[in-house]
Amino acid sequence: MNKRDLPDTANRPDDRNIPIDKVGVKDIRYPIRLLDRANGEQRTVGSFNMYVNLPHSFKGAHMSRFVEVLNDHRGAISVDSLFEMLRAMRERLEAESAHVEVEFPYFIEKEAPVSKARGLMENRCRIVGSLQGERQDMVIYVTTPISTLCPCSKEISDYGAHNQRGVATIGFRFRGMVWIEEIVDIAEQSASSAVYSLLKREDEKFVTEQAYANPVFVEDVVRNIAQRLDAHPDIVWYGIEAENFESIHNHNAYASLEKDKRDPEAGDWQENII
Amino acid sequence: MNKRDLPDTANRPDDRNIPIDKVGVKDIRYPIRLLDRANGEQRTVGSFNMYVNLPHSFKGAHMSRFVEVLNDHRGAISVDSLFEMLRAMRERLEAESAHVEVEFPYFIEKEAPVSKARGLMENRCRIVGSLQGERQDMVIYVTTPISTLCPCSKEISDYGAHNQRGVATIGFRFRGMVWIEEIVDIAEQSASSAVYSLLKREDEKFVTEQAYANPVFVEDVVRNIAQRLDAHPDIVWYGIEAENFESIHNHNAYASLEKDKRDPEAGDWQENII
Amino acid sequence: MNKRDLPDTANRPDDRNIPIDKVGVKDIRYPIRLLDRANGEQRTVGSFNMYVNLPHSFKGAHMSRFVEVLNDHRGAISVDSLFEMLRAMRERLEAESAHVEVEFPYFIEKEAPVSKARGLMENRCRIVGSLQGERQDMVIYVTTPISTLCPCSKEISDYGAHNQRGVATIGFRFRGMVWIEEIVDIAEQSASSAVYSLLKREDEKFVTEQAYANPVFVEDVVRNIAQRLDAHPDIVWYGIEAENFESIHNHNAYASLEKDKRDPEAGDWQENII
């Protein structure tokens, strides 16, 4: 029995008259390659969700076609290639809209502040892209580990101040080119100190004193980031989250804010679509 | 040195002129008690996120007050008590808006279909409530494990059909009273078969044959649920997700849709706010 | 067709001649009740793994019987009831050995050090029990969140010192009665400071200064705990792990050690079996 003879259940009409917003495959991991400011290319592992819409008149989507599209793109991830993947999904699945999410660890070589010893730091990234009719959209999220020292604890205590690891997640829409490395810099500059994989004793002294000199609440982290993103000419929308793994509590402190820099009245919204 | 003498850093003015959408505590676990259709009360463990907005003129929120509010409510979780908690958060934190999320396992005693043997099944619930000015909102999410058998595999194969565990998550806004148990029933009726903690051999025969007689794609699960929620008089908005842990793949099949049954033109939106 | 007529596949002989160490059910959640030093009883949610051995001559275990045993015990968790559960598993499954693991959050009401404000703190516990012939064994693991301040950072820095949240996990075998609360106390006394769910400003000053006055490496935490467990008359074996979520790194610092206080030469091993 060959393929042509097999009934195609998914292709049948459906009379429930209910369109489906998203249908597809979730949690599929694939090796990926992407641009890296320092080395030209970085190889890492992505976890993908790939969806299209399903009109009310179709019973099901052909799920294997998502994996074929993923395969065809062989793991090259860039702004352009993601939109190509979205167009291929829409075409192969005969849909009006397509949506892709990919999450991956991204490594940046960092120099310790005094010893200049070098080590790789992991950041987490997530890219969410979609096509709907003529409209295309992409948001890139970068999660940067940071160090925060509590201003209140410093001020009220005779010595010391509680501090902790935290994470800052910056989501942004953009025009032009924005490097992941720029976003990581913005997050680190907005904290009490950056974190590192490799610190020698002289570096540990430096980051300890730097953090003590720059106390920030989780609220300050999101505001400091917002100021820097406001000043960035290529970022047109942003959403910021900061979370502190409080060293004095078993729960976390959290702050978030979101801003659209585009002016819809001026037709600015349209222009800035990627 | 007593409390009055300690400087209050968080209370200071802030001149960056950036309001914060959400600030608060995240991932704090607390024992909770809630209404249970069968037994009157159920005790379980909730994981809370509690946030308020922070106007641009304040430097920080007083994080300990969130935990005080949580403590004062002593774990009684109901629609009314969550709105009370939100009002208390808004007042204690001097904010305009308040937001709370609580996630917990919820147990329902279930009878096996033939043997009538009884066992407890775990469902996951999440309640998201918010207050903003006069507007209050609540969405309840219920995640139900289900069994799905693939219609395509059944039709094209000479014998057998691949099937798997899946989960259906139903989020809903409501008027009146809707039991978690009703939502679980709707999810189970929309699948190939329910899943159970305890099945004897005669039950296993029953659910195997029931699933084979009721093949559904993940797309069918969300549509079947949508039809039932359309018919439910007390549900005014819903969002549905279904995910199959495919037995023939190492990734999942996914579908989702969302619908607002309220008519904003008719002022219906206002009426239906809880 | 009734149960008696259904073939019992699992009960068939197996000729591969391979005994199985553990067979059973994994990741089944159930509400549990256990003894609580402050309030008499605590209700929480346990996640169970339940296994027996399978002799080489049998094809399979009757999995539903594990859930029946769990059901019969209705969530009462104590040293005695866990051994009853193990005996019931062994009998119902016709096995020689039985093994149960249950993990759960355990809540302790804690007073802030200065304000005496009260809040609940979550600790994670895990109990591993087994029966093998005449030999019975039980290990209780308690994971306590702690705060640690780095001695090196304090010594080399002109001001401040990096500190962070960490966790200490203490596993122990015992004779007599040992409260979870005692183990939590030991972990907290071995750290730079305890952590709390609720701290007012005067408490924050206290714990900041307390941590600064008591710097500990992760190595010190496990050694301090070991000294206290050595002195505990009812603890006969222990395994200790400590992990710091370093505030200056994106990885954790870790230390572990294990000690058997029993003297096998003196037949001490036998005596101390619970």
Place this chain on the structure above:
Amino acid sequence: MNKRDLPDTANRPDDRNIPIDKVGVKDIRYPIRLLDRANGEQRTVGSFNMYVNLPHSFKGAHMSRFVEVLNDHRGAISVDSLFEMLRAMRERLEAESAHVEVEFPYFIEKEAPVSKARGLMENRCRIVGSLQGERQDMVIYVTTPISTLCPCSKEISDYGAHNQRGVATIGFRFRGMVWIEEIVDIAEQSASSAVYSLLKREDEKFVTEQAYANPVFVEDVVRNIAQRLDAHPDIVWYGIEAENFESIHNHNAYASLEKDKRDPEAGDWQENII
């Protein structure tokens, strides 16, 4: 102030007289390269734990040296390079024993059984290596997703049979060269069917019928694997776990067994050390 002037707190003597089994860094991620049977080399991302012992007379370990060793090896992971890394850890940290664990996703290109369509499948691997005096040891764990169809359900039901995704984890000690790909093959041959990332309709028919023709309990999976590992000339010890994500339950079925094929009486143990 340069490095020489900074006090070295970790290097101080300790008088508690308590040796520590393992001290080091945990959960540090790094890009890695390893041998791949099909393509020569595979790039992926590893998560490392690196520990040494700490004699009772030292206060602490120099944690930054672990990261330096990791850096020096630049992510090349092989049996030889892991033992080099262990020797470097032992030397740099002045320890008697060293221990490393690395976990990573490993991708294998697989052909669908009928259409021959190709897609990448993710397996999870973990390598645990240690050096203690002259003794060196390595265990490789490979986790393979599989499909299992219940023999009992098939036998008692008039049509259909419940089946599900599962995972088989094979840990092994070896002499000579054993490919990850060989271990994956053994796991897949011991299940009802392999799982795939990409299956066309004709393949779905094939795997559905193949699984129906090869029903296995979780007990059968571990025994089938054990028989194949018994026959493998280069595997000298194994530990096997299988877990089914039951499609009719919300919990998993589990089986495990372990076997040492070496004969300690014959001095065989010594010989087989890698």
